[in-house]
Amino acid sequence: xxxxxxxxxxxxxxxxxxxxxxxxxxxxxxxxxxxxxxxxxxxxxxxxxxxxxxxxxxxxxxxxxxxxxxxxxxxxxxxxxxxxxxxxxxxxxxxxxxxxxxxxxxxxxxxxxxxxxxxxxxxxxxxxxxxxxxxxxxxxxxxxxxxxxxxxxxxxxxxxxxxxxxxxxxxxxx
Numbered sequence: 001x002x003x004x005x006x007x008x009x010x011x012x013x014x015x016x017x018x019x020x021x022x023x024x025x026x027x028x029x030x031x032x033x034x035x036x037x038x039x040x041x042x043x044x045x046x047x048x049x050x051x052x053x054x055x056x057x058x059x060x061x062x063x064x065x066x067x068x069x070x071x072x073x074x075x076x077x078x079x080x081x082x083x084x085x086x087x088x089x090x091x092x093x094x095x096x097x098x099x100x101x102x103x104x105x106x107x108x109x110x111x112x113x114x115x116x117x118x119x120x121x122x123x124x125x126x127x128x129x130x131x132x133x134x135x136x137x138x139x140x141x142x143x144x145x146x147x148x149x150x151x152x153x154x155x156x157x158x159x160x161x162x163x164x165x166x167x168x169x170x171x172x173x174x
Contacts, residue, residue: 033047061161077173
Protein backbone atom coordinates (compact mmCIF):
# COMPACT_ATOMS: atom_id res chain seq x y z
CA UNK A 1 0.00 0.00 0.00
CA UNK A 2 1.41 3.41 -0.97
CA UNK A 3 2.14 6.12 1.58
CA UNK A 4 -0.83 8.30 0.61
CA UNK A 5 -3.21 5.32 0.71
CA UNK A 6 -1.96 4.46 4.21
CA UNK A 7 -2.47 8.07 5.30
CA UNK A 8 -5.98 8.07 3.83
CA UNK A 9 -6.84 4.74 5.49
CA UNK A 10 -5.61 6.12 8.80
CA UNK A 11 -7.64 9.29 8.29
CA UNK A 12 -10.82 7.33 7.69
CA UNK A 13 -10.34 5.38 10.91
CA UNK A 14 -9.41 8.49 12.84
CA UNK A 15 -12.30 10.44 11.34
CA UNK A 16 -14.83 7.99 12.66
CA UNK A 17 -13.25 8.25 16.10
CA UNK A 18 -13.17 12.05 15.80
CA UNK A 19 -16.79 12.32 14.83
CA UNK A 20 -18.32 10.06 17.40
CA UNK A 21 -16.12 9.62 20.44
CA UNK A 22 -12.76 11.35 20.52
CA UNK A 23 -10.14 9.24 22.21
CA UNK A 24 -11.45 5.75 21.48
CA UNK A 25 -9.20 3.29 19.74
CA UNK A 26 -9.25 3.88 16.01
CA UNK A 27 -9.46 0.20 15.11
CA UNK A 28 -12.52 -0.24 17.28
CA UNK A 29 -14.28 2.66 15.60
CA UNK A 30 -13.14 1.85 12.05
CA UNK A 31 -15.02 -1.43 12.17
CA UNK A 32 -18.30 0.18 13.17
CA UNK A 33 -18.87 3.25 10.97
CA UNK A 34 -20.70 2.91 7.67
CA UNK A 35 -21.16 5.33 4.80
CA UNK A 36 -24.86 6.11 4.55
CA UNK A 37 -24.71 8.46 1.53
CA UNK A 38 -22.40 10.71 -0.50
CA UNK A 39 -23.02 14.37 -1.31
CA UNK A 40 -20.40 15.95 -3.54
CA UNK A 41 -17.12 15.89 -1.61
CA UNK A 42 -18.90 14.91 1.64
CA UNK A 43 -20.16 11.62 3.06
CA UNK A 44 -22.62 10.86 5.80
CA UNK A 45 -21.07 8.25 8.08
CA UNK A 46 -23.12 6.62 10.84
CA UNK A 47 -22.17 4.58 13.89
CA UNK A 48 -23.63 3.41 17.17
CA UNK A 49 -21.02 4.43 19.76
CA UNK A 50 -20.19 2.09 22.63
CA UNK A 51 -22.43 2.62 25.64
CA UNK A 52 -25.40 3.93 23.67
CA UNK A 53 -28.16 2.38 21.62
CA UNK A 54 -28.77 5.45 19.47
CA UNK A 55 -27.04 5.72 16.11
CA UNK A 56 -25.12 8.93 15.46
CA UNK A 57 -24.28 10.31 12.04
CA UNK A 58 -21.80 12.93 10.86
CA UNK A 59 -21.18 14.73 7.59
CA UNK A 60 -17.51 14.08 6.88
CA UNK A 61 -14.62 14.71 4.53
CA UNK A 62 -11.00 13.55 4.78
CA UNK A 63 -8.35 15.66 3.06
CA UNK A 64 -4.58 15.71 2.62
CA UNK A 65 -2.43 18.77 1.93
CA UNK A 66 -1.41 18.75 -1.73
CA UNK A 67 2.20 19.67 -1.05
CA UNK A 68 2.55 17.84 2.30
CA UNK A 69 1.04 14.33 2.04
CA UNK A 70 1.89 13.60 5.67
CA UNK A 71 -0.53 16.29 6.85
CA UNK A 72 -4.20 15.43 6.60
CA UNK A 73 -7.41 16.47 8.30
CA UNK A 74 -10.71 14.83 9.03
CA UNK A 75 -13.57 17.32 9.01
CA UNK A 76 -16.88 16.33 10.60
CA UNK A 77 -20.14 18.20 11.08
CA UNK A 78 -22.48 16.86 13.75
CA UNK A 79 -25.83 17.70 15.23
CA UNK A 80 -25.97 17.28 19.00
CA UNK A 81 -28.27 14.57 20.37
CA UNK A 82 -30.91 17.18 21.30
CA UNK A 83 -30.60 18.72 17.79
CA UNK A 84 -30.15 22.17 19.32
CA UNK A 85 -26.52 22.71 18.31
CA UNK A 86 -24.27 22.04 15.34
CA UNK A 87 -20.59 21.29 15.74
CA UNK A 88 -17.69 21.47 13.31
CA UNK A 89 -15.03 19.05 14.59
CA UNK A 90 -11.63 18.87 12.89
CA UNK A 91 -9.00 16.24 13.60
CA UNK A 92 -5.42 17.34 12.85
CA UNK A 93 -2.44 15.01 13.07
CA UNK A 94 -0.07 14.93 16.00
CA UNK A 95 2.87 17.25 15.50
CA UNK A 96 1.00 20.45 14.63
CA UNK A 97 1.78 23.57 16.66
CA UNK A 98 -1.07 23.77 19.15
CA UNK A 99 -0.65 27.31 20.48
CA UNK A 100 -1.42 28.92 17.10
CA UNK A 101 -4.64 27.00 16.58
CA UNK A 102 -6.13 26.62 13.13
CA UNK A 103 -7.13 29.39 10.75
CA UNK A 104 -10.17 28.90 8.56
CA UNK A 105 -10.72 30.50 5.15
CA UNK A 106 -13.71 30.21 2.81
CA UNK A 107 -13.30 31.43 -0.75
CA UNK A 108 -10.12 33.29 0.28
CA UNK A 109 -11.88 35.15 3.11
CA UNK A 110 -10.59 34.64 6.65
CA UNK A 111 -13.51 33.29 8.65
CA UNK A 112 -11.56 33.05 11.90
CA UNK A 113 -9.28 31.02 14.08
CA UNK A 114 -10.11 28.15 16.41
CA UNK A 115 -7.92 26.61 19.05
CA UNK A 116 -7.25 22.98 19.76
CA UNK A 117 -9.41 21.64 22.56
CA UNK A 118 -7.73 18.28 23.24
CA UNK A 119 -5.35 15.68 21.88
CA UNK A 120 -5.59 11.91 21.86
CA UNK A 121 -3.52 9.16 20.26
CA UNK A 122 -5.08 9.75 16.83
CA UNK A 123 -4.47 13.52 16.75
CA UNK A 124 -5.66 16.86 18.10
CA UNK A 125 -9.13 18.34 17.83
CA UNK A 126 -10.59 21.73 17.05
CA UNK A 127 -14.30 22.13 17.80
CA UNK A 128 -16.42 25.06 16.70
CA UNK A 129 -20.12 25.68 17.28
CA UNK A 130 -21.74 26.37 13.92
CA UNK A 131 -23.89 29.46 14.31
CA UNK A 132 -26.29 30.70 11.61
CA UNK A 133 -23.63 32.97 10.06
CA UNK A 134 -21.05 30.19 9.74
CA UNK A 135 -23.69 27.82 8.33
CA UNK A 136 -24.56 30.42 5.68
CA UNK A 137 -20.84 30.77 4.79
CA UNK A 138 -20.36 27.00 4.53
CA UNK A 139 -23.49 26.54 2.40
CA UNK A 140 -22.63 29.33 -0.05
CA UNK A 141 -18.87 28.76 -0.23
CA UNK A 142 -17.01 26.85 -2.92
CA UNK A 143 -13.72 26.06 -1.20
CA UNK A 144 -12.40 26.19 2.34
CA UNK A 145 -8.83 26.06 3.61
CA UNK A 146 -7.81 25.01 7.10
CA UNK A 147 -4.34 26.27 7.96
CA UNK A 148 -2.05 24.82 10.63
CA UNK A 149 1.59 25.28 11.49
CA UNK A 150 4.09 22.55 12.40
CA UNK A 151 6.51 24.91 14.13
CA UNK A 152 6.78 28.60 14.90
CA UNK A 153 9.53 29.11 12.31
CA UNK A 154 7.49 27.65 9.42
CA UNK A 155 4.71 29.07 7.30
CA UNK A 156 1.22 27.71 7.76
CA UNK A 157 0.22 24.64 5.76
CA UNK A 158 -3.14 25.13 4.07
CA UNK A 159 -5.30 22.07 3.61
CA UNK A 160 -8.09 22.58 1.07
CA UNK A 161 -11.60 21.30 1.77
CA UNK A 162 -14.18 21.25 -1.02
CA UNK A 163 -17.57 22.61 -0.01
CA UNK A 164 -19.51 21.18 -2.95
CA UNK A 165 -22.33 19.05 -1.57
CA UNK A 166 -22.08 20.52 1.94
CA UNK A 167 -25.60 22.02 2.04
CA UNK A 168 -27.22 18.95 0.50
CA UNK A 169 -25.28 16.67 2.86
CA UNK A 170 -26.13 18.71 5.93
CA UNK A 171 -29.82 18.69 4.98
CA UNK A 172 -29.69 14.87 4.66
CA UNK A 173 -27.96 14.47 8.04
CA UNK A 174 -30.36 12.71 10.43
